[in-house]
Amino acid sequence: MRWPPWASDSQAQQQTAKDSSEHDERQAAAKSTTASKKKDWESSVTAIDxxxxxxxxxxxxxxxxxxxxxxxxxxxxxxLRRFPDAVSITPSYFRRRSLLGQVTSVGDGDNFRIYHTPGGRLAGWGWLPWKKIPTSKKELRDKTVHIRLAGIDAPELAHFGRPEQPFAREAHQWLTSYLLGHRVRAYIHRPDQYQRAVASVYVRRLLDFPPFRRRDVSYEMLKRGLATVYEAKMGAEFGGEAMERKYKKAEWWAKLRVLGCGKTIAAIRQTGRVPESTRRVWDWRRLRSPGLKLRNEARPGI
Incomplete structure (x- = not known):
């Protein structure tokens, strides 16, 4: 329908074309504005401030x-780093730091194995589900640190075809009852040629008096006559000269308690031998000069 009614057909067509052109221009402008806004938003998102x-x-x-x-x-x-064996211990630990662990087995009178538990109970060992200490030999294989007690030498059990040395079983039984299953702290000195860590070891036990007093395991063995002071010219480790004097004094007192009575000395003079009832671990190393030399030895460290 023409509008106004009196307009001609050509005028109506021109008006329609004009309206259509204006509509197209408005749509194009709207699209351009939308595209510009979208581009600005994308650039603002990807831009680095x-x-x-x-x-x-x-x-x-x-x-x-x-x-x-x-x-x-x-x-x-x-x-909190756990060492699976003695070879894994870094040199920064030697003569500076210690290892805390639980004794899982005792091999001889002067060596045993511990399962390293860094941080102890504070780190969750023993009570957290994922920090349980293994108990079976299969689970413990290649996961324990082999410790050699510093400063002492105990008789050895039968190994690799070699016969058992005198008093080896007594020393092994005592060390097993004293350490097995207990937590110990080992102050590492150095590794040895048998892939063990030579260490001064301390333990706290409820049944000691006073309870939970820190005990030096090497010193306790010397006091009981179950070991001798390590006398090798090279490779001996004591943790210092003061500890060496302490160990020698403990060995001297142990000898004095066993061989110091008059009856024992009289028996030695008559037979030339130390009586079986009073022998201790040092006698199997000094059978050529038993007992009598004790009276002429100077008291160490005094």
Whole structure:
């Protein structure tokens, strides 16, 4: 229908074309505006605001997170790292640091194996489900540290075709009853040629008096006459000269308690031998000069 009614057909067509053109222009402008806004939004999203990286709200959380990660790594590496065997112990531990572990087996009178438990109970060992200490030989295989007691030498059991040395069974039985299943702290001195860690070992026991007093295992064996002071010219480890004097004094007192009575000395003078009832581990090393030499020995460390 023409509008106004008196308009001609050509005028109506021109008006329609004009309206259509204006409509197309408005649509094109709207599309252009939408595309421009979309482009601006995408560019704003992908653009990197370098100034934001220098703001305090970005720097402070980043430093806290990084420091926390590095600190956790350092603590785990230094204090919570578990060594599966003596070969794995790093040189930074020698004569500086100690290992805490539970004794899982006793091989001889002067060596045993521990399962390293870094951090002890505070780190969850023994009560957290994923930090249980294995008990079977299969589970413990290649997972224990072989420890050699420093400063002493105990008689050996039969090994590799060699016969059992005198008093070896007594020394082994005592050490087993004293340490097996207990937690010990081993101060590492050095490794030896048998892939063991030579260490001064301390234990706390409920049944001792006073209870839970820290005991030096090497010293306790010397006091009881179950071991002798290590006398090798090279490779001897005591943890210092003071400990060496202490060990020699303990050995001297042990000899004095066993061989110091008059009846024993009289028996030695008559027979030239130490009576079987009073012999101890040092006698099998000094059978050529038994007992009588004790009276002429100077009292060590006094």
């Amino acid at each position: 370098w100034a934001a990286f220098t703001e305090a709200r970005t720097i402070i959380p980043t430093l806290i997170l990084t420091s926390g990660f590095l600190g956790a790594f350092y603590i785990h590496r230094r204090y």
